[in-house]
Amino acid sequence: MKYSIPVAYALWAISGFGALGLHRFYLGKTGTGFLWLVSGGLAGAGGLYDLFTLPRQVQDANMRYDAQMMLAQGAASMQGNRYGSADGLSYRRADSPEKTILRVARKNAGQVTPGEVAIEGDLSVEDARKELDKLAKSGMAEVRVRQSGVIVYYFPEFADKHPSDFVDLG
Template identity: 55%
Template sequence: MVKYHRAWLLILAWEKIVRYNLTTAYFLWLISGFGALGFHRFYLGKTGTGLLWMFSGGLGGLGSLYDLITLPRQVREANLAYAAREAIGYENYSQGGGFIPNMRQPETPERVILRLAKANNGMVTAGEVAIEANIPIEEAQRQLDNLAKKGIAQVRVRSSGVLVYFFPEFSKEDTDFVD
């Protein structure tokens, strides 16, 4: 029962994301010869049946009559499909009816290092980078060493003996190091 209730809450949340309007759909149905040209179907993203309606006169008027009765449900389904695409990140919906995912590029280890340095007052360890970037610690060490060779970071040793890569541009103060 709880899962059923959660599903309805999810549907209600999706319904707040509205792209398609029932009034607009009925207006397009009306101006397309009472649905015979299928403009309302193109509007709802149903390109295939829109073409079928256009070339068959709304399936001889029977499809147009069907649409007159079921248009509210079709608009609701189109809005739910749109909300679902938005929720899972498929923002670039192609005209061909397929999905083109809006894939995020994984963050580069260098960017992870700089983000960590900014968040940690300019100090980063190889372990922190390995955890955040989801890379082996050897790779994290190599990336940090490359930045140190470029002069972007300085290798320092904490009083506890831990190697810390220090990024002066992100530091507020220069303390707790043994030079």
């Protein structure tokens, strides 16, 4: 519901030139509406103030209304769509799988598993493994096996020091 200046002025006039504060209730200002109601529009001074500022108050109320509608539409269109909206505009660009992998590697001192990448990048584990294999083939990463048997992709440029918890396959 958009607010109207003529309606606001009509309510202002009907309520004793602002003394009852009906126009403030209409504009969503319930706190000052009650104040105007119990104080007679601050003994008429508030009603006089509203006479001159009512167009701006209506504009502010319409801006608040528009912001609430945009938030409601944005929340509805973002349901199930993390990076975009129903109208095709992107609010946040999804990172490439490679960038996600490198971010995880930096965070984990160079050690990355497909599961970690899948969680961080909204990828399947198989897609994460394929992307990690591509980086390993290009020489960016090494495939290593932890003593526990877990396959880890190791990025030396993000490592603090040479880890000793790997099994030597060579």
